Amino acid sequence: xxxxxxxxxxxxxxxxxxxxxxxxxxxxxxxxxxxxxxxxxxxxxxxxxxxxxxxxxxxxxxxxxxxxxxxxxxxxxxxxxxxxxxxxxxxxxxxxxxxxxxxxxxxxxxxxxxxxxxxxxxxxxxxxxxxxxxxxxxxxxxxxxxxxxxxxxxxxxxxxxxxxxxxxxxxxxxxxxxxxxxxxxxxxxxxxxxxxxxxxxxxxxxxxxxxxxxxxxxxxxxxxxxxxxxxxxxxxxxxxxxxxxxxxxxxxxxxxxxxxxxxxxxxxxxxxxxxxxxxxxxxxxxxxxxxxxxxxxxxxxxxxxxxxxxxxxxxxxxxxxxxxxxxxxxxxxxxxxxxxxxxxxxxxxxxxxxxxxxxxxxx
Numbered sequence: 102x103x104x105x106x107x108x109x110x111x112x113x114x115x116x117x118x119x120x121x122x123x124x125x126x127x128x129x130x131x132x133x134x135x136x137x138x139x140x141x142x143x144x145x146x147x148x149x150x151x152x153x154x155x156x157x158x159x160x161x162x163x164x165x166x167x168x169x170x171x172x173x174x175x176x177x178x179x180x181x182x183x184x185x186x187x188x189x190x191x192x193x194x195x196x197x198x199x200x201x202x203x204x205x206x207x208x209x210x211x212x213x214x215x216x217x218x219x220x221x222x223x224x225x226x227x228x229x230x231x232x233x234x235x236x237x238x239x240x241x242x243x244x245x246x247x248x249x250x251x252x253x254x255x256x257x258x259x260x261x262x263x264x265x266x267x268x269x270x271x272x273x274x275x276x277x278x279x280x281x282x283x284x285x286x287x288x289x290x291x292x293x294x295x296x297x298x299x300x301x302x303x304x305x306x307x308x309x310x311x312x313x314x315x316x317x318x319x320x321x322x323x324x325x326x327x328x329x330x331x332x333x334x335x336x337x338x339x340x341x342x343x344x345x346x347x348x349x350x351x352x353x354x355x356x357x358x359x360x361x362x363x364x365x366x367x368x369x370x371x372x373x374x375x376x377x378x379x380x381x382x383x384x385x386x387x388x389x390x391x392x393x394x395x396x397x398x399x400x401x402x403x404x405x406x407x408x409x410x411x412x413x414x415x416x417x418x419x420x421x422x423x424x425x426x427x428x429x430x431x432x433x434x435x436x437x438x439x440x441x442x443x444x445x446x447x448x449x450x451x452x453x454x455x456x457x458x459x460x461x462x463x464x
Contacts, residue, residue: 165355165356165359166359166362167179167180167359167362168180169355169358169359171350171355172284174350175286175291175349175350176284176285176286176287176291177284177285177286177349177354177355177358178276178281178282178283178284178285179282179362179366180282181280181281181282181366182280182281183278183279183280183281184278184279184280184368185279185280187202187203187277187278188202190203190272190279191203194272194378196377196378198269198438199269199438199439199441200269200436200438200440200441201269201300201301201436201440201441203271203272203273203277203278204269204270204271204272204277204436205269205270205271205272205312205377205378205379206267206269206377206438207266207267207268207269207270207308207311207312207377207379208265208266208267208438209265209266209311209315209316210263210264210265210266210316211263211264211265211266211307211310211311211316211318212226212258212261212262212263212316212318213226213261213262213263213264214226215229215261215262216262225415226258226261226318226415227413227415227416229254229257229258230249230254230318230320230413230415231244231246232257233249233250233253233254233257234246234247234248234249234250235247235248235249235250236248238327239409243405243410243411243416244411245327245335245409245410245411245412246320246327246413247326247327248325248326248327249320249325249326250325251324251325254318254320254325255317258318263316266307266308266311267438268308268435268436268437268438269435269436269437269438269440269441270304270308270309270312270377270379270433270434270435270436271301271379271433271434271435272368272378272379272380273367273368273380273381273433274367274381274385274386274388274431274432274433275292275295275296275431275432275433275434277367277433277434278367279366279367279368280366280367280368280369281366281367282364282365282366282367283364283367283385283386283431284431285358285386285428285429285430285431286346286349286354286358286426286427286428286430287389287426287430287431287432288423288424288425288426289303289389289399289400289422289423289424289425290423290424291426292389292431292432293389293391295432295434296432296434296435299434300436300440301434301435301436301440302434302435302436303389303390303391303432303434303435304388304390304391304433304434304435305390305391305392305393305435306390306391306392306393306401306403306417307393308390308435309382309388309390309403309404309435310403310414310415312375312377312379312382313375313379313382313383313403313404313414314375314376314414314415315375315376315377316376317376318414318415319376319414320413320414320415321383321412321413321414322373322374322375322376322379322382322383322414323372323373323374323375328372330372331370331372331373332370332372332373332381332383332384332385332412333363333364333365333370333373333381333384333385333407334383334384334405334407334408334409334410334412335408335409336363336407336408336409337408337409338408338409339360339361339363341357341361341428342357345357346428349426357428358428361428361429362428363407363408364385364386364406364407364429365385367380367381368380368381370384370385373385382403382404382414383404383405383412383413383414384404384405384406384407384412385404385406385407386404386406386407386429386430386431387402387403387404387405387406387418387427387429387430387431388402388403388404388430388431388432388433389401389402389430389431389432390402390403390417390432392419397419398419398422398423399423400421400422400423400425401417401418401419402417402418402419402421402430403417403418406429406430407429408429
């Protein structure tokens with residue numbers, strides 16, 4: 102006997118046929134998109150992430166402008182090589198004095214803010230200097246002065262009290278090597294620990310200011326006329342994506358650093374040099390220092406960064422706590438003037454494992 106014939110299959114209703122066609126088209130589009138992504142990744146350069154225990158290679162769909170290193174699993178730095186050894190730079194510059202290798206001896210009399218003459222008199226050298234500005238680029242915060250009147254300033258400041266200063270300061274931003282890019286995305290605590298590992302300490306704001314302005318208390322390290330070609334300043338501001346910085350060790354943070362960065366390697370601007378021979382003190386990156394005022398948080402930023410900000414020697418940013426960190430923040434170290442006897446030898450920036458706790462902002 103033959104099996105009973107199967108009933109003829111009814112054609113699918115038009116709605117079902119349309120749904121199947123849409124699913125098939127979506128699947129084909131997904132496969133095509135995946136293939137395109139594979140091609141883009143294949144064309145993108147490999148981006149090395151230097152980690153404490155070795156290195157891994159990741160590929161990003163967007164071509165980066167720089168090759169970035171992840172230092173101690175938390176800080177970022179553009180990969181580069183020193184232009185010369187610290188010893189060679191010391192001999193060339195001739196201002197090491199009694200200080201450890203790679204540091205500059207700073208000695209002289211620092212002008213002090215006037216003592217209040219009456220209740221409510223809060224005059225400072227920064228405010229006094231502002232009155233000698235001959236031409237303003239912008240008077241809005243953060244103000245920028247194109248030129249200060251040197252003769253007027255010297256006459257106004259000649260009777261100010263002064264105190265002797267004598268200390269050592271890194272010639273360049275950390276890791277203090279000419280031709281090497283500064284380490285960024287560092288908190289105040291982490292900066293202090295990295296200095297301590299080298300037998301140094303974080304500069305206090307008075308030391309940093311004096312190393313920048315000299316005995317004349319110049320508004321800019323190179324003089325009285327703002328020069329956008331001398332230091333890296335007045336670059337256009339770029340809006341940042343805050344979520345991209347979390348976690349700060351991730352590929353998204355690296356890509357955001359790459360997009361925002363407008364600085365230069367240490368010593369790349371030969372005229373961005375203070376009276377004592379310290380480089381890049383205004384512009385390029387903000388630098389952590391320790392407050393010298395009683396009763397306030399210790400974390401003070403000096404120098405300004407590459408953007409259109411004050412970038413003068415005297416002004417300070419006092420609004421961030423010790424856990425704060427950002428894409429344009431770094432530091433340099435100081436030491437007592439007799440520290441050369443105990444100075445450690447040179448070593449790579451990321452030679453030791455990280456020891457600083459992760460700040461609460463980017464956990």
